[in-house]
Amino acid sequence: MSDITDALVAAVADACARHSGTDAVAGCAGGGWNGPLWTSLEQIGVTTVSVPEEHGGAGGDVATAVAVLAVLGRYSAALPLAETALLAGWLLAGCGMALPPGPLTAAVAGPGLLRRDGGDWLVRGTVPRVPWARHAGHVAVLDAGRVVLLRRGDFLVTDGVNLAGEPRDDVSADAVVPAAQVGELPAGSRDWAQAFRERAALGRAALMAGAARRAAELSVDYARQREQFGRPIGKFQAVQQHLAAMAGEVLLAKVAVEAAALAVDAGAGGDVAVAAAKTVVGQAAGQVAALAHQVHGAIGFTQEHPLRHSTTRLWAWRDEAGNEEEWSAALGRGALDGGAHGLWPLVTGTR
Amino acid sequence: MDLWNLDAVALPPALHALRRDVRSFLAEETAAGRLAPHCDQWLAGWDADFSRRLGGRGWIGMAFPAEYGGSGAGALARFVVTEELLAAGAPVAAHWIADRQSGPALLRFGTEEQKRAFLPGIARGECFFAIGMSEPDTGSDLASVRTRGQRVDGGWRLSGTKVWTSGAHRAHAMITLARTEPLPAAPQPAAPQPADRHAGLTQFIVALPAPDVHIRPIRLLTGEHHFNEVVLDGVFVPDSRVLGEPGAGWRQVTSELAMERSGPERILSTFPLLAAAVDYLAAAGMRSSAAQVGALTARLWALRQLSLAVAGRLEAGAAPAVEAAAVKDLGTRFESAVTETVRLLVRLEPDLGSSRPLPRMLAEAVLHGPGFTLRGGTNEILRGVVARELGVR
Numbered sequence: 001m002s003d004i005t006d007a008l009v010a011a012v013a014d015a016c017a018r019h020s021g022t023d024a025v026a027g028c029a030g031g032g033w034n035g036p037l038w039t040s041l042e043q044i045g046v047t048t049v050s051v052p053e054e055h056g057g058a059g060g061d062v063a064t065a066v067a068v069l070a071v072l073g074r075y076s077a078a079l080p081l082a083e084t085a086l087l088a089g090w091l092l093a094g095c096g097m098a099l100p101p102g103p104l105t106a107a108v109a110g111p112g113l114l115r116r117d118g119g120d121w122l123v124r125g126t127v128p129r130v131p132w133a134r135h136a137g138h139v140a141v142l143d144a145g146r147v148v149l150l151r152r153g154d155f156l157v158t159d160g161v162n163l164a165g166e167p168r169d170d171v172s173a174d175a176v177v178p179a180a181q182v183g184e185l186p187a188g189s190r191d192w193a194q195a196f197r198e199r200a201a202l203g204r205a206a207l208m209a210g211a212a213r214r215a216a217e218l219s220v221d222y223a224r225q226r227e228q229f230g231r232p233i234g235k236f237q238a239v240q241q242h243l244a245a246m247a248g249e250v251l252l253a254k255v256a257v258e259a260a261a262l263a264v265d266a267g268a269g270g271d272v273a274v275a276a277a278k279t280v281v282g283q284a285a286g287q288v289a290a291l292a293h294q295v296h297g298a299i300g301f302t303q304e305h306p307l308r309h310s311t312t313r314l315w316a317w318r319d320e321a322g323n324e325e326e327w328s329a330a331l332g333r334g335a336l337d338g339g340a341h342g343l344w345p346l347v348t349g350t351r
Numbered sequence: 352m353d354l355w356n357l358d359a360v361a362l363p364p365a366l367h368a369l370r371r372d373v374r375s376f377l378a379e380e381t382a383a384g385r386l387a388p389h390c391d392q393w394l395a396g397w398d399a400d401f402s403r404r405l406g407g408r409g410w411i412g413m414a415f416p417a418e419y420g421g422s423g424a425g426a427l428a429r430f431v432v433t434e435e436l437l438a439a440g441a442p443v444a445a446h447w448i449a450d451r452q453s454g455p456a457l458l459r460f461g462t463e464e465q466k467r468a469f470l471p472g473i474a475r476g477e478c479f480f481a482i483g484m485s486e487p488d489t490g491s492d493l494a495s496v497r498t499r500g501q502r503v504d505g506g507w508r509l510s511g512t513k514v515w516t517s518g519a520h521r522a523h524a525m526i527t528l529a530r531t532e533p534l535p536a537a538p539q540p541a542a543p544q545p546a547d548r549h550a551g552l553t554q555f556i557v558a559l560p561a562p563d564v565h566i567r568p569i570r571l572l573t574g575e576h577h578f579n580e581v582v583l584d585g586v587f588v589p590d591s592r593v594l595g596e597p598g599a600g601w602r603q604v605t606s607e608l609a610m611e612r613s614g615p616e617r618i619l620s621t622f623p624l625l626a627a628a629v630d631y632l633a634a635a636g637m638r639s640s641a642a643q644v645g646a647l648t649a650r651l652w653a654l655r656q657l658s659l660a661v662a663g664r665l666e667a668g669a670a671p672a673v674e675a676a677a678v679k680d681l682g683t684r685f686e687s688a689v690t691e692t693v694r695l696l697v698r699l700e701p702d703l704g705s706s707r708p709l710p711r712m713l714a715e716a717v718l719h720g721p722g723f724t725l726r727g728g729t730n731e732i733l734r735g736v737v738a739r740e741l742g743v744r
Contacts, residue, residue, distance in 0.1 A: 213355060220741050234743030237731075243741055244734035248677040251357060252653055258359035259656040266361065272652065279649035325642050332645025336638065340630035344438045344622075347652050350370060 005064050008046060012068050015040040016075035022306045028078035029165035029309070033135045038079055038103060047081060048089045048099060055093035062086070062199075066206040066261035070254065073210025076309040078166060080105050080132035082203030088140040090199060091147045095183030100149070105136040107171065108193050109143035121182050123148060123173040131320075133157050133169035142196055145185045148177060162316035164309065198271060200321035201278040202260055208285045208317050209253040215292040215310040216246040222296050233295075242291045249284035256280050269349030275331040282324040285314035354740055357674050359656055360663035366431045369424075373435040376408065380441070388440030388623035388708065390715040393616045394517060394577055394722070396442025399479075405436075405443075406476025411450045415458060420471030426666040430659060434615040440623035440712075444518065444577075449473040451614065452607045453480035453526055456554075460595030460603050465556065469524070481519040483527030483557065483581065484604065487512055491732045493528070494548040494601065498583060500529040500555065506589040507531070509555060512582050515726075519559065519579040520566050527555045527583070528600050552600030556592040557583070573703070573718050606670050611727050613661035613675035617682035618654045620723055621689040624712040625651075628693040631709050640696045647685075647692055654682050673740040676733040683723040683730060690716040 019037035028034055041047050050065040051057020065085050072081055080103045088104035113125040123141070133139060134157045139150040154177060158170040185192055220243055223234030233239050256277040263273035289311040293300050300307040318324065338346055345351045380386035380401075389396060405411050413429040415421025422428075429450075436443050454473045457465055472478030489495045498511025509529050519525055532551030557564065563586035569578040595603045625647060632640050658678050664671040694701070694713060701714035724730045738744050 220743060223743050232743070234738075237735070240738035240743055241731065241734050243743055244677075244680070244737035247354065247737050247741060248681045248734075251354065251674070251677050252657055252681060254355070255357060255359045255657045255660045256653040259361075259653075259659075262359055262361045275645070276649035276652035279646060280653040283646075283650075324646065328645030328649055329642040330645065331648050332641030332643065333638070335629055335644050335648050336633040336641060338629075339633055340626040343626045343629050343648070347648065347655060348370075348434075350367070 005060075005067050008044070008049075008060075008064065009067050009071055011044050012041065012046060012071045013075075015044060016071060016077055020075040020077045022309070025076045025078065025306070025309045031134070031159060031161050031165060031167045032078060033080070033103075033132065033167070034078040037077055041079070041081070047084055047103070049085050051085055051089035051093050051099060055089075055096070056099035057085070057089055057093060061261075061265045062202070063258065063261040063265050066202065066257050069203055069206035070210035070213075070257065073207035073313070074214045076164075076211065076214070076313060079103070080136060082200070082207065083131050083136070086199045086203045087196065088138070091140045091142055091185070091196070092149065092183065095147050095185050097147070097149060097183040100138050102137040103132065103135055104138050104140060105130055105132045106140040106142065106196070108196055109141050109148075113141065113173075114143040114146065114148055117176055120176045120178050121148060123150065123154065123175050123177055126170055126172040128170050129160060129168040130171045132167050133171045134159060134167050139171055142192060145187060145192055147183045147185065149181045149183070150175075150177070151181070162320070164312040164316045166313075166316065197321060198264075198274040201327065202257065202264065202274050204317045204321045205253075205260065205274075205277045205281040206257045208281045208314055209250070209257045211310045211313045211317070212246075212250045212253050212281075212284055212288040215288050215307065215314065216243070216250045218307050218310065219243060219246060219292045219295040222300075226297075239295060242295055246288050246291045249288050253281045253284040263349060269351070272331065272334070272346055272349065275327040278322060279324045279328045279331065282318035282327075285318040289314045354673055354677075354737075357657075357660050357664070357671070360427070360659050362427060362431065362659070366428055369428060370431050370435060372408075373410070373432055377435065377439045377441065380404075386439065386441055388627070388712070389442075390440065390624050390712050391620045391719040391722075392440050392442050393437065393444055393447045393620070394726075395444060395575065395715075395719070396440075397444040397518065397521060397577075398442035399445050399476075399521075401442050402446040402476035402479075404476070405446070406474060409474075411446050411476050412454055412470060412474030414455055415470050415474055419458070419466050420474035426662045427659075430615065430662040434619065434655070437615055437619040438622050438626075445479050445521070446473070446476050447616075448482055448518065448522075449478060449480040452482070452610045453524075455610055456526065456594065456603065456607055459606070460554075462591070464591060465594070469556075472523075478524070479518065479522045481516050481522040481525040481559070481581075483513040483516060483525040485513065485515045487514055491729055493604070494545070494552070496528055496530055496552065498527065498529040500531040500553055500588075502531075503587070506587055507553075507555065507593070508585045508587055509557065509583040510585050512580060514569065514578070514580050516566075516579045516581045517577050519581050520568065520576070522559050525557045525559055525581065526594060527557045528604055529553055529555060531597055531600075549601040551598055552604070553597045554594040554600045554603055555588045556594055557586060557588060558592070561586055563587070571718075605672065608728070609661070609665060609670045609672045609675040611675075612679040612733070613658055613665070613671065615655065615658050617679045617727075618651065618658060618685060620686045620719070621716045622651070624693055624709075624716045625689050627709045627712055628697055631697055637696070643692055643696060647689055650685055650688070654678070654685055658682065673736055676728070676736040679727060680730045680733045680737070686723045687720050690720055
């Protein structure tokens with residue numbers, strides 16, 4: 001990482017340590033969000049990281065955004081930063097629209113959501129499980145190569161949550177929005193819905209990398225404190241092997257999301273990299289969560305123990321934006337298409 | 352803890368040209384009928400002529416400075432060359448140990464005379480090394496070596512037995528770890544403390560073959576001869592062939608481990624099998640295998656990035672031994688996962704004698720599989736290394 005990214009990550013970690021302690025995280029668990037932390041991150045200037053400055057963003061690359069998200073995942077921070085920066089900010093900047101202040105979210109429209117109505121646009125329908133919609137000032141909806149910016153009042157929210165209690169709300173609209181709220185993405189060969197899906201997956205993978213690290217850290221701490229048979233359970237080789245296996249998966253997840261972000265920034269091999277990263281990090285999430293609970297014993301399985309904030313997120317996020325099976329199947333189809341001589345170039349990003 | 356600070360590395364664009372050169376070389380070798388892919392070729396593929404051709408192109412000893420016959424290209428350039436060779440299943444065993452760890456150890460700890468004596472030959476692909484670490488009673492517990500080095504006029508006499516010594520019957524030298532100071536007597540029943548056990552070990556460069564060194568094959572379960580028992584029968588080693596400081600052997604040996612454990616050979620031993628399977632499944636129209644093929648591809652992609660990240664640390668001059676242990680634990684389990692997944696997908700009987708590459712490589716992968724998670728430190732020991740870093744040991 002660059003020195004600038006290092007400093008930014010340190011500042012974000014400091015803000016999280018102040019505002020996203022166990023009580024704050026528990027307080028958000030029923031669909032809430034962490035307003036004080038958001039304000040602090042706005043002051044640091046990181047809520048629109050990776051959105052170019054000329055479009056009203058904070059600048060920086062996707063690798064920087066991923067590094068920030070890993071910190072937020074580690075602290076179970078209840079904030080729509082991935083949605084604001086990597087998705088909504090990216091869509092709005094992509095069609096030259098101004099970025100509204102505050103938290104944003106984004107979604108891909110189902111068929112027929114958007115129709116032309118004279119000079120305006122008619123938005124009618126429901127988009128399910130939009131992350132953080134109830135706390136977002138605006139929802140950026142992608143419909144083919146077009147982006148509609150819905151403002152509060154343009155849409156209704158039906159509350160829902162994921163396994164960790166993070167908002168996953170159904171967004172319904174029956175509104176006429178003026179052309180000024182609709183932007184066109186540059187025409188080209190790009191499949192924007194696919195690109196959206198990749199960025200959403202990368203964001204979840206980055207958060208998972210951080211949450212997996214926290215679950216491993218909690219497990220190491222617990223294994224050093226908890227005594228049975230007259231010694232800390234961490235002195236038993238069977239427990240040590242679990243902890244080391246977790247550490248390996250955490251390391252693999254960290255490097256995978258960083259490498260995927262570098263590939264996206266370089267504009268080469270990002271599709272393969274993100275598919276691989278979401279697959280591997282999703283696998284790691286399941287393994288780390290299971291081992292963390294095994295090491296913690298019954299106490300980790302209770303509401304009073306903070307481990308659940310990390311593991312419920314891992315279980316939720318691995319199925320969001322495409323699970324391991326979905327991404328590995330896509331990757332595997334590409335591998336089968338390429339044959340024996342295509343596999344290695346695919347893995348090395350040198351197709 | 353430093354472990355969590357391992358960062359992904361983007362290969363410099365300048366290395367793309369190097370990668371293309373290696374690929375065209377491999378294509379030429381294949382076209383000339385000199386290269387057919389096999390699994391686990393860094394153990395089993397001994398081809399001195401192939402090594403010499405690689406050396407001629409400057410692809411061995413890439414980490415050595417030019418004055419010692421290397422190209423000074425560094426760890427990332429070496430990563431690119433070695434991963435291309437391994438992915439192609441090329442026969443790299445002859446020079447593998449010398450290029451990966453004996454050469455770098457000589458460069459780091461050797462005298463000027465030793466560097467000039469060995470490094471140019473290694474870089475030309477003409478001087479091959481073996482590793483004299485394990486013994487009949489010394490497997491995972493390396494500090495328990497019993498081979499003794501006795502001080503004599505002008506040098507040392509080594510007595511003891513080394514085992515699992517890959518390629519000793521064809522190598523030109525073996526870097527041998529021996530005890531040169533006796534273990535201090537420990538009050539019974541307490542075992543000697545680690546600091547004591549790690550003291551008094553010394554590395555020697557033993558020239559091979561030699562009259563006082565008796566080398567016998569230890570055959571793999573397939574009957575293949577790669578491993579050896581090497582009996583050192585009072586062989587004389589002059590002072591000029593002590594590597595580094597007498598007594599500093601433990602520190603020197605452990606500094607090799609980051610190089611020994613983190614490379615792409617800990618991930619790619621079964622890659623030729625996976626590539627052949629992908630062709631077979633595609634040709635047979637078995638598209639339902641996509642998710643499993645993709646899951647292996649994804650893990651390979653990520654493990655390669657992890658190995659590359661450790662190479663980045665090596666390039667920066669660090670000795671990331673713990674990270675390397677994690678790479679080897681994850682990577683070698685993946686190597687066997689490839690075998691098990693491919694086996695179920697292709698539904699062919701493994702056959703070493705098959706004229707078709709896929710059943711043959713499936714057999715190679717199955718039969719060599721047990722070694723993947725044993726050699727270079729068992730996976731249980733490696734997880735112990737990681738656990739110590741986590742502070743629970």
